[in-house]
Amino acid sequence: MNEDKRMQVVMGLIMAGGNAKGSSVAAIQAAKKGDFQAAEKNLKAADEALNQAHNVQTEMLTKEAQGEKTQVDLYLVHAQDHLMTAIAFKDLAKEFVAVYQRLAK
Template identity: 90%
Template sequence: MDEDKRMQVIMGLIMAGGNAKGSSVAAIQAAKQGDFAAAEKQLTAADQALTQAHNVQTEMLTKEAQGEKTPVDLYLVHAQDHLMTAIAFKDLAQEFVEVYQRMAVK
């Protein structure tokens, strides 16, 4: 993979992570206001962004398994870190939405 393509892939991972985290924050804010339909939409958007990133990672892993080495540099490390943080944040956002839903019933 040439350097321009590699950087596009890395920036795509960073953007997907940022989009997922942003949607997760929006889900928590919507749930806090009692708008659970909006919260679910935001969680779905977060899932879609994470699925997109997962597909990119799967492609990278497949190429690695086929012998095409991926240079690991600070950009790739940052992209992976950003993505893992977004995954954890989305999982926590799901929990927050559920807690707010339970609180709304009581």
């Protein structure tokens, strides 16, 4: 993978992670206000962003399995860290939304 393509992948992972985390925050804020429809919409948006990142990772893993080595540097490590944080944040946001729904009943 050439350097430009690799940086596009790295930035794509960072952007997807950022979008997922932002949508997760929005889901919590909506649930806090009692707008559970918006909360669910934002959780779905977070899932879609994470699915995009998952597809990028799958492509990288496939190429690695085919013998095309991926340069692992601080950029890629940061992108993976950003993505894993977004995944954890989305999982917690889902729990927060459920708690707010329960409290609303």
